[in-house]
Each structure stands twice: as C-alpha cells, then as structure tokens.
Amino acid sequence: MTAIDNSRDALNATAGGVAASNGAPTRPSGLAGIPLLAPDAAKQTKKEFTSDQEVRWCPGCGDYAILAAVQSFLPELGLKRENITFVSGIGCSSRFPYYLDTYGMHSIHGRAPSIATGLATSRPDQNVWVVTGDGDALSIGGNHLIHALRRNVNMTILLFNNEIYGLTKGQYSPTSRVGQVTKSTPMGSVDQPFNPVSLALGAEATFVARTTDTDRKHLTGILQAAAEHRGTSLVEIYQNCPIFNDGAFDLIKDRTQQEARLVHLLDGEPVQVGPEDDRKTLVRMPGGGLEFVPAASAEGADVVVHDAGADDPSQAFALSRLDSPEMTHVPMGIFRSVSRPTYDDGVRAQVEAAVTTAGGPATDDDLAALLRGRDTWTVA
Amino acid sequence: MSSKTVQKLDRVVIRFAGDSGDGMQLTGDRFTSETAAMGNDLSTLPNFPAEIRAPQGTLPGVSSFQLHFADHEVLTPGDAPDVLVAMNPAALMANLADVPRGATIIINTDEFTKRALAKVGYAENPVDDGTLESFHVHPVPLTSITVEALAAFDGLTRKEKERAKNMFALGLLSWMYTRPTAGTEAFLAKKFGAHPEILEANLTALKAGWNYGETTEDFASSYEIAPAVMPPGTYRNITGNTALAHGLVAAAHQAKLPLVLGSYPITPASDILHALSALKRHNITTMQAEDEIAGIGIALGASFGGAIGVTTTSGPGVALKSEMIGLAVSLELPLIIVDVQRGGPSTGLPTKTEQSDLLQAMFGRNGESPVPIIAPSTPADCFDAAFEAVRIATAYRTPVFLLSDGYLANGSEPWAVPEVADLPDLQVEFASEPNGVDDKGEPVFHPFLRDPETLARPWAIPGTPGLEHRIGGIEKADVTGNISYDPDNHDKMTRLRAAKVAGIAGIPDLAVEDPSGDARVLILGWGSTQGPIAAAVRAVRNAGHSVASAHLRNLNPFPANLGEVLRSYDRVVVPEMNLGQLSMLLRAEFLVDVRPHTSVRGLPFSTVDLADVILTHLEELK
CATH class of the missing domain: 3.40.920.10 (Pyruvate-ferredoxin oxidoreductase, PFOR, domain III)
Structure with a gap:
C-alpha cells in the first residue's frame, strides 16, 4: 500500500504554518503556540515516549502496531513530552495513554472529546490527542464527537475502528456490518452502521482521513498531517481485533487483493484504483453519481480530481460513499483538509480582548469594582 | 407639595x-x-x-x-x-x-x-x-x-x-x-x-x-x-446567582488561577452562566457545551490543565454528570459542581425551589465516592459559600458540591460588600519536582503520593517537565498511580479517599443560638431555610418560649461538634424542603431521633407555620 506522499508534499510543514497546495495564504499550524524543543537538543527517541507500563492488549491486536507507530512518530513533532497530552475514553483503544510517557488521562466512556476540549481551550501550549474506538466515539460518545468536529477544537482524534466491542467481549458496534453475528446479535445485526468518514464530513469536520493499523508509513504520514492541521482532525484507523472480529479488513490487507480495492486519495490527482495494467479512473456520470471506468475510456469524461482543500465537502462526501460492506473500493488518505477558525482560538481571543480592552489583568481594584456593582449605599 | x-x-x-x-x-x-x-x-x-x-x-x-x-x-x-x-x-x-x-x-x-x-x-x-x-x-x-x-x-x-x-x-x-x-x-x-x-x-x-x-x-x-440599622459598611442588593458567580470570580482572583466554566443551560442555574460569560475581563472562560456531561467534561479537562473547573446545573443535570463527578473523585482533581436545586423528580418544577438533591449530591454516584458539600444559607451567603468551595476543591484536589436552590438563586437581599484585602489568599502550589525515586534510585514522580496533612495528592499540570504521568478512572496503586486491581490496594485507596474528605480542615464548629440558655428543643436547618427558621424562632422567643437554633452550611463533612450538639437537646427538629433527607443523614450518622418537618410546595417555609410547628414540639415536651 502506498503512502500519502503527494498530499504530504502539498501540506508541507513550515515553521509557522502549512503551505496550501493552491498557493493560498499560509495556514496556521496545529502546533503553533506549543513550545518546541531547542534546535540543538538531542533527537528524541521512541524509547523516551514509551512508558514503563506493561502493555496489556491481546496478542496480535492491531493496537500494538498503532502504538508503535505513534511512539515512533511523536519524536518527529519536535515537541517536549510535557507539552503533549493524550486523553481517552473507555475501551481497548482507550488504554493507549498509559503506554506513552506524556501527560495522559484515561477518562470515562465516550466523553474524552469534552475533556480534551476543556484542556485544549485552557492550555494552548498543549498538543492534545484523543484516542477512541468505534463504540466509544460513535455510540456512547457520538454527541461529543460531532460537536468537537463542528467546533473545530485544535486536537487530533484517533478513532480505532475494529467494528466490534472488544473490551466487553464481542458485542456488535455502530460500525459493525448488517448481518454480523456477534454475542449480542446471534441472528445477525439489523443495525445500519455509521460510516465514520461520512459522519465526520456531515458534522462540519475540517480534517478527515482514513488509514490502517498495518501500513506504518501511511499511518505515520496521516498522523503528521493531522497533527499539523489546526482544528479537530479526525483520523479513522482500521484496526483488526484478532479475538472478536478477526479478519474484518483482510480484503484490503491481502496483498493480492488490496491493489484492486484501495483507492489512494492524492490531492490534485485523478482518483484511481487498480494495478497499472487494470487501472480504473473515477468519473462523474451524467446523473451526478461517481463510477470507476477503465482508465483508457476516461478520456474526455468528467474525471474526479481529488481536492482535499475544497470548501464544499460534497465531493469528499461522495468519495466516502464509495465504501461498501464488500469493500469493493475503499478510499484511503485525506478526504478533507480545510482551514477554518478554531473554537479554542476564538474563545481565548475573546478573553484576551476583554482583558486588553479593560487595560490588562484584573487588579484587586477591578475585583472590588465588580463586587460593588452599580448601586451601593453606605451605612456609617 | x-x-x-x-x-x-x-x-x-x-x-x-x-x-x-x-x-x-x-x-x-x-x-x-x-x-x-x-x-x-x-x-x-x-x-x-x-x-x-x-x-x-x-x-x-x-x-x-x-x-x-x-x-x-x-x-x-x-x-x-x-x-x-x-x-x-x-x-x-x-x-x-x-x-x-x-x-x-x-x-x-x-x-x-x-x-x-x-x-x-x-x-x-x-x-x-x-x-x-x-x-x-x-x-x-x-x-x-x-x-x-x-x-x-x-x-x-x-x-x-x-x-x-x-x-x-x-x-x-x-x-x-x-x-x-x-x-x-x-x-x-x-x-x-x-x-x-x-x-x-x-x-x-x-x-x-x-x-x-x-x-x-x-x-x-x-x-x-425608615432605614434599617445595619452594621457599617458598603452595601448592595444581590441575588444568590449573582453572589455565587462573584464568589467564584473572587476565589479565582485570590487563587491567581483562571476559571473555566463548562455549562449547559438549565433553569434556575442559567443566570450563573450568563453572569460569568460577561466577566471575561476577569480571566473567566465560559463554554456552553452540547450537553450536561460535556459541560462537566470541559471543566474537568480545564482542572487537569491547572484551571479552576466549574460546572453549573440543577438536579436533572447533576444526574447526567454523576459519572464524571465519580471520575473527578477518582482522579482527585479540583472541580466545582454548582447545583441550583429545583423541584423534582425528573423535570419537576423548574422554576420552584426545593432542597431535594442533598442525597443525590451525597450518594448519587457508583462506588464509594465521597464529595464535600456546602450549602449557602442566604442569597448573599452564596458568595462566601462559593469562595469556600474553591478553597476546599483546590486545597484537597476534590470535586465539591455547592448546593444552592431556586429560592436563593433568584431571591435577593442587601449584602455588605467585602473588602478585597480581607479575602483569604487561596493560592496553591502546583507540583514542580519529582517526589520519589525508582528502584534504580532515579528521581520519579508519584502522582498519588499524598500530603500527610491533607491527604491531597500533588496537582501536577501538563507542561511541567519531568512530571509526565497518566491518571484514569481505573483504580490506581497508592503512591505510584499505576493501574492496580490488587484487593488490599483498592481497600486502602477507598478508605484514603474517604478519609481525605472526612478530614477537611477549616470547617467551623456548629454555632448554637440559645439566648435563654435553657432550651430543650433545637431547631436545625440547612441551606436556604435559614431565613424562615430564624424568623419563626424569633417569633417563638418573642412569645416567651425557649428554643435553640443552629444552621448547617457544611453538609459533608459535618462540623466536628455536630453529634455533641444533637445529643445535648431533648428534641431536635429539622425543617427541610424535601421529605427528610438531612434527617436521614443525621439519624444514620449520630443515632439521634431527629424529627423532620418537611414541605415540598415549591415555596419557602412560612414563618407562621414554622412557628406553630415549633410551639407544638415545645408543648409535647411539657
């Protein structure tokens, strides 16, 4: 599986921000305002970001690969460890913070985005991450997820999607497929699943990407882009649960099949799938629908060119709808990455403006004036 | 003319x-x-x-x-x-x-x-x-x-x-x-x-x-x-909700910490959200959340980051926040939960007053989950109670309940505005250094190594180098804070959390008013019933009878002398706007047969009715 190098080039990190692919003004970086390591400091290592706690996931769990990727990637940010905080909810994935030697909070089921919102807004010097799963984020915590996305709080949400409840031992989740037989659906699930990417795009998300646990290079590239995005970045990570839903993503992990199924979203490029000798191109049909046609026959057709930075999320949404339970075509990469003012910057700006307008931080006299109010009387 | x-x-x-x-x-x-x-x-x-x-x-x-x-x-x-x-x-x-x-x-x-x-x-x-x-x-x-x-x-x-x-x-x-x-x-x-x-x-x-x-x-x-004779001072008229908001602002000022409110609109607490939203100039951040749970989540996240996290709500909102309050108990972080009580259950009487959330505040969480409770007694007292709640929360790293009610929230009275110079200093120290060594003798940080005096754990905020640590709602090992399922450790941690709250210092003894000195009946109230009780007691005394009165402001922990006070009267009558919640606590804790007098009409007690109740009790003891 190829990584996302092209879009990485387009979103190349610079000192203060990220250059947009279309020459638009420099975008503020998600890392702006966070102290950096001294330029002459020794290069950080994966080991420094690894806590002394024994990792307790099941053997073969996809979480190990994600953890290893994150531990290796974090030194690349060039931040001090004390300026990174991971907040999680409940579930297998939510044990994640215990294994990183940063600040961390393992909170309660579904609520991590709210806690992270409070932290990110009050502490602009913190690089805030949320680690969650399909049950945590999309079921019990669905409300907090959509509101974090629409507010665009500066943080990165890693949504480990294994399409099952693991920690509670194998019940179906809001991303389990219709018909899936689990402990709580012995006759098959009748629930329509969420498509996390479609959901996020519908919730006004400014950064939405999908990657997978086993493609380290792709995963790392997405993590980098997500961290640099200022606002809420949602990263869906397909993750295998070897105990309760083993092989859920085999069709796109199998080397003989993945090339025909994985659709790599490359910014500014036509959306294509398949090996070189059987390449298909996505085109817009007269009715408005998207369809893959043989590359050769796409000439002159309305070819879909990926534009992650488009203001209008319609095309990104349409790409997310290429998904199907059969995994015939599975888009991977950055669906959307647009710049929009963040909630936390806005909240802080109002407080700062109020303080500045009033002539600086409140003094004892200012407090006394507040307490007295407008109508006082004196008893001698 | x-x-x-x-x-x-x-x-x-x-x-x-x-x-x-x-x-x-x-x-x-x-x-x-x-x-x-x-x-x-x-x-x-x-x-x-x-x-x-x-x-x-x-x-x-x-x-x-x-x-x-x-x-x-x-x-x-x-x-x-x-x-x-x-x-x-x-x-x-x-x-x-x-x-x-x-x-x-x-x-x-x-x-x-x-x-x-x-x-x-x-x-x-x-x-x-x-x-x-x-x-x-x-x-x-x-x-x-x-x-x-x-x-x-x-x-x-x-x-x-x-x-x-x-x-x-x-x-x-x-x-x-x-x-x-x-x-x-x-x-x-x-x-x-x-x-x-x-x-x-x-x-x-x-x-x-x-x-x-x-x-x-x-x-x-x-x-x-004619003007009333009042102690010298500068006065203003103030409602309970305004006084409570100002108390929080003053406490944050004296703690030299930012205050972050996460809240969801609910009657009769919304005016506190409105008031604090207008006070950004005092380094107050307010966030209107998507729901009650997110409101307290935002507050707790801010507390983790070193701010004074506050959430404001009423009874139905407390029900939704319960799990997050439990997390705050487990994490041992400061947090203020303001419950402006109203008639319940469920939606109940949104605009009417009641004191029926006492047991919810006391016990409304899973597990052994002690939370200090302070109940202001008058609209102006909401200022002092809020200030005190912040003191306890920050000094003991604990969530604190502030139990106001609809009567205090919207009612008003003259308030002798305090001098800022007279307000106590609430500054606390964040942890800045490792506080232990590992088996190799290297310095390490133990997030659950307690202060021997207060049993409070260190407040080590993100951004502090060398103190990186992880905390969570799973039981933590004493001292190290690592996940622990050890039976003895859980027993110890449960008792430590209880002892920390039980041992909160600075709670004044319960003061009893008994002008004649020979009263056999004590009228004991809490929260917003202070005014009606005091007026009824005054009427009874003016009629030539002896009766003692006292008012509880700290509901958890109780003042140290409470048991002694209860046992020194032949009869203790507890008027409250619920069906006997404080009475239940007192009976359980002190084995004293207190007599509840209850009313849930959505209105404060009538002075005349209360005076009759007191006279009946006096009569019975004759």
Whole structure:
C-alpha cells in the first residue's frame, strides 16, 4: 500500500504554518503556540515516549502496531513530552495513554472529546490527542464527537475502528456490518452502521482521513498531517481485533487483493484504483453519481480530481460513499483538509480582548469594582 | 407639595402579580433597587411559571414578585403581603388566598372584563360583588390611564402604550412608599436608549403613576419606612446567582488561577452562566457545551490543565454528570459542581425551589465516592459559600458540591460588600519536582503520593517537565498511580479517599443560638431555610418560649461538634424542603431521633407555620 506522499508534499510543514497546495495564504499550524524543543537538543527517541507500563492488549491486536507507530512518530513533532497530552475514553483503544510517557488521562466512556476540549481551550501550549474506538466515539460518545468536529477544537482524534466491542467481549458496534453475528446479535445485526468518514464530513469536520493499523508509513504520514492541521482532525484507523472480529479488513490487507480495492486519495490527482495494467479512473456520470471506468475510456469524461482543500465537502462526501460492506473500493488518505477558525482560538481571543480592552489583568481594584456593582449605599 | 399625610411603618410586604408578559419581575426588581437605595433591609421572592409566555390571562400564566422591606433586620420575603398589586383577574385569583384580611389590594380594573373574568372562572366581578369587602381595595384603571397619559406619543401603537402600565404601577407604588425613582429613570435610559420614544413613554408612565397617587383622593396617605440599622459598611442588593458567580470570580482572583466554566443551560442555574460569560475581563472562560456531561467534561479537562473547573446545573443535570463527578473523585482533581436545586423528580418544577438533591449530591454516584458539600444559607451567603468551595476543591484536589436552590438563586437581599484585602489568599502550589525515586534510585514522580496533612495528592499540570504521568478512572496503586486491581490496594485507596474528605480542615464548629440558655428543643436547618427558621424562632422567643437554633452550611463533612450538639437537646427538629433527607443523614450518622418537618410546595417555609410547628414540639415536651 502506498503512502500519502503527494498530499504530504502539498501540506508541507513550515515553521509557522502549512503551505496550501493552491498557493493560498499560509495556514496556521496545529502546533503553533506549543513550545518546541531547542534546535540543538538531542533527537528524541521512541524509547523516551514509551512508558514503563506493561502493555496489556491481546496478542496480535492491531493496537500494538498503532502504538508503535505513534511512539515512533511523536519524536518527529519536535515537541517536549510535557507539552503533549493524550486523553481517552473507555475501551481497548482507550488504554493507549498509559503506554506513552506524556501527560495522559484515561477518562470515562465516550466523553474524552469534552475533556480534551476543556484542556485544549485552557492550555494552548498543549498538543492534545484523543484516542477512541468505534463504540466509544460513535455510540456512547457520538454527541461529543460531532460537536468537537463542528467546533473545530485544535486536537487530533484517533478513532480505532475494529467494528466490534472488544473490551466487553464481542458485542456488535455502530460500525459493525448488517448481518454480523456477534454475542449480542446471534441472528445477525439489523443495525445500519455509521460510516465514520461520512459522519465526520456531515458534522462540519475540517480534517478527515482514513488509514490502517498495518501500513506504518501511511499511518505515520496521516498522523503528521493531522497533527499539523489546526482544528479537530479526525483520523479513522482500521484496526483488526484478532479475538472478536478477526479478519474484518483482510480484503484490503491481502496483498493480492488490496491493489484492486484501495483507492489512494492524492490531492490534485485523478482518483484511481487498480494495478497499472487494470487501472480504473473515477468519473462523474451524467446523473451526478461517481463510477470507476477503465482508465483508457476516461478520456474526455468528467474525471474526479481529488481536492482535499475544497470548501464544499460534497465531493469528499461522495468519495466516502464509495465504501461498501464488500469493500469493493475503499478510499484511503485525506478526504478533507480545510482551514477554518478554531473554537479554542476564538474563545481565548475573546478573553484576551476583554482583558486588553479593560487595560490588562484584573487588579484587586477591578475585583472590588465588580463586587460593588452599580448601586451601593453606605451605612456609617 | 402634597397635602397628603405621611405615615411611618416599620415593615411592609408588597406582592406584584400579573400576567407573565406584564413585566412584574422587572417592576419588582426596580422597586427592590429603589428600596435598597433607601437603606431598608429587604428580602425578595420572585415566583414565575416555567413557560416563557403561558396563555394570556390564565392562572398558569401568573407571575409574581414579593418584596419584604423594613427598618429592622429582614429574614424572609414575608409570608403574607400587606399590599397586593393584581394586574388581572388571574393574578387576583392566584394570590388572594395569601392576602390577610385588612390588607391593601390595588387592582387594574381595565383587565377585569367579562371575558377575562370568565377565563379564570369568576362568575361575577370580585371588585364589586363583595368578595373583597374585608380588604382595602384601590380600583385603578391602570391600562387606560397609562394609554391616556401617553396620548401625545403618536409614534406608538396602543399596544405599545399599554405595555408601559407596569411603569405606571411602579410610579404609584413608589409614591405610596416614598421610594426615589432616579435609579429607575437611569435604568430605563440605559435599557431604551436606542428607542427615545419608548424611553420617554416609560418615563412618562412612571411619572404619571407617581402623580396619580399624589393627586387622586383614593390614596389618602403615603408611607415611610425608615432605614434599617445595619452594621457599617458598603452595601448592595444581590441575588444568590449573582453572589455565587462573584464568589467564584473572587476565589479565582485570590487563587491567581483562571476559571473555566463548562455549562449547559438549565433553569434556575442559567443566570450563573450568563453572569460569568460577561466577566471575561476577569480571566473567566465560559463554554456552553452540547450537553450536561460535556459541560462537566470541559471543566474537568480545564482542572487537569491547572484551571479552576466549574460546572453549573440543577438536579436533572447533576444526574447526567454523576459519572464524571465519580471520575473527578477518582482522579482527585479540583472541580466545582454548582447545583441550583429545583423541584423534582425528573423535570419537576423548574422554576420552584426545593432542597431535594442533598442525597443525590451525597450518594448519587457508583462506588464509594465521597464529595464535600456546602450549602449557602442566604442569597448573599452564596458568595462566601462559593469562595469556600474553591478553597476546599483546590486545597484537597476534590470535586465539591455547592448546593444552592431556586429560592436563593433568584431571591435577593442587601449584602455588605467585602473588602478585597480581607479575602483569604487561596493560592496553591502546583507540583514542580519529582517526589520519589525508582528502584534504580532515579528521581520519579508519584502522582498519588499524598500530603500527610491533607491527604491531597500533588496537582501536577501538563507542561511541567519531568512530571509526565497518566491518571484514569481505573483504580490506581497508592503512591505510584499505576493501574492496580490488587484487593488490599483498592481497600486502602477507598478508605484514603474517604478519609481525605472526612478530614477537611477549616470547617467551623456548629454555632448554637440559645439566648435563654435553657432550651430543650433545637431547631436545625440547612441551606436556604435559614431565613424562615430564624424568623419563626424569633417569633417563638418573642412569645416567651425557649428554643435553640443552629444552621448547617457544611453538609459533608459535618462540623466536628455536630453529634455533641444533637445529643445535648431533648428534641431536635429539622425543617427541610424535601421529605427528610438531612434527617436521614443525621439519624444514620449520630443515632439521634431527629424529627423532620418537611414541605415540598415549591415555596419557602412560612414563618407562621414554622412557628406553630415549633410551639407544638415545645408543648409535647411539657
């Protein structure tokens, strides 16, 4: 599986921000305002970001690969460890913070985005991450997820999607497929699943990407882009649960099949799938629908060119709808990455403006004036 | 100059009652401000429906505002009004039962039409069928006089002119009780500054009301109530919700920490959110969350980051926040949970007062989950209680419940504004250094190594180098904070958390008032019942009986001497606006057979009723 190098080039990190692919003004970086390591400091290592706690996931769990990727990637940010905080909810994935030697909070089921919102807004010097799963984020915590996305709080949400409840031992989740037989659906699930990417795009998300646990290079590239995005970045990570839903993503992990199924979203490029000798191109049909046609026959057709930075999320949404339970075509990469003012910057700006307008931080006299109010009387 | 006589009174209770859209709360607020400016002691009771505009002219749509003011100390908003202003038949019907014989009733006769009377079931007009013959009735065509007074205002519709009738009523009452109207004029100028004609119309209506009192023969005299004797100081009038918001701001100022409020709108707590939202200048951050849970999540996240996290709500919101409060207990982080109690269960009575969340605050979480509880006793006391809640939360790294209620929230009283220099310093130290060594002798940070004195754990905030650590809701090993499922460790941690809260220092002993020194009965209250209880006890003592009284402000932990106090009386009576929640705690904790006296009518206790209850208990012990 190829990584996302092209879009990485387009979103190349610079000192203060990220250059947009279309020459638009420099975008503020998600890392702006966070102290950096001294330029002459020794290069950080994966080991420094690894806590002394024994990792307790099941053997073969996809979480190990994600953890290893994150531990290796974090030194690349060039931040001090004390300026990174991971907040999680409940579930297998939510044990994640215990294994990183940063600040961390393992909170309660579904609520991590709210806690992270409070932290990110009050502490602009913190690089805030949320680690969650399909049950945590999309079921019990669905409300907090959509509101974090629409507010665009500066943080990165890693949504480990294994399409099952693991920690509670194998019940179906809001991303389990219709018909899936689990402990709580012995006759098959009748629930329509969420498509996390479609959901996020519908919730006004400014950064939405999908990657997978086993493609380290792709995963790392997405993590980098997500961290640099200022606002809420949602990263869906397909993750295998070897105990309760083993092989859920085999069709796109199998080397003989993945090339025909994985659709790599490359910014500014036509959306294509398949090996070189059987390449298909996505085109817009007269009715408005998207369809893959043989590359050769796409000439002159309305070819879909990926534009992650488009203001209008319609095309990104349409790409997310290429998904199907059969995994015939599975888009991977950055669906959307647009710049929009963040909630936390806005909240802080109002407080700062109020303080500045009033002539600086409140003094004892200012407090006394507040307490007295407008109508006082004196008893001698 | 008026030729009318001026009579001196020592106290008056006035109730303004009308339709929800008649502006009775505003009228009451303005009269209160005028009264405060006169130096009277006072207490207020707004009473309004949950609906913003219930069907016009109906009983459910009646909104009222009661004000008690005097030349001496005022403890309650008063049981029965001396003056009722009834703006329509519904207001008269809803309030008449509370008005004692001989009281004054001012009636807006314009609204007593056949249709309006029929709407509430009056077959005859009570103004002239003898219903009101034992009252001193002033029939005033308030609406039409107001419209007439505004005849020159060509730019206003009749409806707009009618809307100024509350200012006419305020002007009339201001004349009756010789209240200055300058403050109201300034208030109107600010409110209607952008609409000069409406401003002018309101000022004209106010003046017309005043002149009406002065000139018509119906009002024979006006009244004066001398200023109350109060301790020296600078005073202002303040509601409980405002005092609570200011207490939080003052505490954050004295702690030199930012305050972060995460909240979801709910009656009757929303005014605290409004107040704090307007105080950004004091480094106050407010976030209106998507729900109650996110509100407290935001607050807890901010506390983790080193701010004073606060969430404000009422009973139904507390139910939703319970799991997050449990997390805060487990994480041992500071957090303030403000519960402005209202009638329950479920949605209950959103705009009416009750004290029925005590057991929810005390026990409403899974597991052994102790949380300190402070309950302010008067509107002004909300300031001190909020300040104290922040002290305990930050010093002991614990969530703290602040149990206000609807009566305190919206009621108001004069408040002796404290000097900032006299406010205690609330600064606490964040951890900055490793506090232990590992097996290799290397310095490490132990997030759950406690202060031996307070049992508080270190508050080590993100951004502090070398103190990176992880905390969570899973049981933590003592000292290291690592995940631990060890049976002995859980037993130890559970007891440590309980001991930390039980050992909170600085809680004053319960003070007992027993002027005769020979009382056998103790009346023990908590929270907002202080005023009615004190007034009832005063009445009983004035009648020559001995009775002791005490009031609890700290519900968890209790004052250290509470058991001793309870055991030194033959009988302890506990009046509370629930079905006996404090009584249950006291019986369980101290094995004392306290006698509950309970009421859940959505209204504060009546002084007269409480005095009767006390007398009955005294009688039984004879």
